Amino acid sequence: MEFQSLFAKLIADYRINARFLPWRTSRDPYQIWVSEVILQQTKVLQGQDYFMTFLRYFPDVFSLADAPEDQVLKVWEGLGYYSRAINMHHSAKFIVEQLKGRFPDDFDGIRKLKGVGDYTAAAISSIAFDLPHAAVDGNVKRVASRLFGIREPIDKPAGVKQITELLNEIIQYYSPGEFNQAIMELGALICTPKNPDCRRCPMQEHCFAFANNLQKSLPVVTPKKKPVNMHIEFLFLESKGKTWLHKRDKNGIWKGLFEFPAKIVNHLSETPPVWMMEFLDNSDVSKVLGHRDYVHKLTHRTIFARFWHLSGKPSNIVKQNQTYTELKTTEISGFPVHRLMLKYLGDNRMI
Numbered sequence: 131m132e133f134q135s136l137f138a139k140l141i142a143d144y145r146i147n148a149r150f151l152p153w154r155t156s157r158d159p160y161q162i163w164v165s166e167v168i169l170q171q172t173k174v175l176q177g178q179d180y181f182m183t184f185l186r187y188f189p190d191v192f193s194l195a196d197a198p199e200d201q202v203l204k205v206w207e208g209l210g211y212y213s214r215a216i217n218m219h220h221s222a223k224f225i226v227e228q229l230k231g232r233f234p235d236d237f238d239g240i241r242k243l244k245g246v247g248d249y250t251a252a253a254i255s256s257i258a259f260d261l262p263h264a265a266v267d268g269n270v271k272r273v274a275s276r277l278f279g280i281r282e283p284i285d286k287p288a289g290v291k292q293i294t295e296l297l298n299e300i301i302q303y304y305s306p307g308e309f310n311q312a313i314m315e316l317g318a319l320i321c322t323p324k325n326p327d328c329r330r331c332p333m334q335e336h337c338f339a340f341a342n343n344l345q346k347s348l349p350v351v352t353p354k355k356k357p358v359n360m361h362i363e364f365l366f367l368e369s370k371g372k373t374w375l376h377k378r379d380k381n382g383i384w385k386g387l388f389e390f391p392a393k394i395v396n397h398l399s400e401t402p403p404v405w406m407m408e409f410l411d412n413s414d415v416s417k418v419l420g421h422r423d424y425v426h427k428l429t430h431r432t433i434f435a436r437f438w439h440l441s442g443k444p445s446n447i448v449k450q451n452q453t454y455t456e457l458k459t460t461e462i463s464g465f466p467v468h469r470l471m472l473k474y475l476g477d478n479r480m481i
């Protein structure tokens with residue numbers, strides 16, 4: 131079958147049955163950029179709420195560029211992968227300062243924005259500017275692999291290249307934004323990783339995997355490495371209604387977010403660990419008010435965390451070190467914190 135008619139049924143189906151998603155009503159590149167960055171690591175349902183909130187705070191590239199970084203992180207709080215927010219903030223400033231606020235309108239210009247990869251650049255340029263670039267995300271790779279019988283692992287550059295080149299050829303025959311979104315929708319709703327619903331699939335008659343009963347063995351993916359275990363102890367130190375937070379630097383996980391003083395350790399201590407003692411003034415008797423444990427799973431790490439809650443006078447290390455911020459415990463909800471902190475603060479009824 132010719133490329134110009136291969137996807138006709140899928141596109142027709144998409145026009146009728148596409149889910150209503152708030153970003154689909156817009157062709158504003160800024161809004162599409164926001165939605166695509168949020169959806170990189172986030173499920174659609176959760177992403178919708180964040181998208182609406184993000185646009186309420188930062189309705190355009192100027193308001194995002196003008197905002198302090200802590201406010202951007204606060205709005206992003208709970209979504210994870212915080213470098214996404216930091217990169218967007220950086221790029222918004224670049225657009226305002228270097229491009230006079232004009233969003234780049236071609237693939238290469240969009241691809242140069244910090245944090246924007248091939249997929250996001252293709253999604254924005256096709257949806258906002260009708261440019262024929264195939265947006266190849268996880269859903270699209272899975273659909274293409276099954277549809278065309280591609281056996282290269284889809285998580286390796288050779289597999290991605292093969293799929294991208296093929297779809298870039300086909301997309302020329304369709305409305306680019308619609309083509310990309312129709313395939314993504316198929317992958318999200320019908321051609322799912324497990325148990326694809328081939329009976330309902332508009333591509334069934336053209337599908338290699340369906341014809342050969344290979345839905346379970348395609349796509350080929352390389353086995354994932356086991357996540358590494360990590361142990362972290364946190365110190366929630368309270369003194370006369372005050373506490374201290376530390377702002378993480380721009381490296382590693384939870385970039386730029388606030389947390390209680392913390393230390394990575396080999397094993398979690400059964401009693402308040404020695405390192406916490408240097409945060410306490412020796413002249414004062416400190417009290418242990420309890421501890422809580424959490425297991426927090428990230429893609430490559432499993433974090434075992436123990437939060438110690440102590441009351442006592444802080445030492446000079448805390449008071450004089452500028453990386454620690456003193457605040458009232460009631461003010462803590464105003465600071466952007468990572469998800470592990472959010473869990474603890476929620477369980478302690480502090481937010």
Ligand code: SF4
Pocket residue numbers: 273276277320321322326327328331332333334337338339340345
């Ligand atoms: S027929 Fe089945 S395997 Fe093929 S694209 Fe459709 S849902 Fe996926």
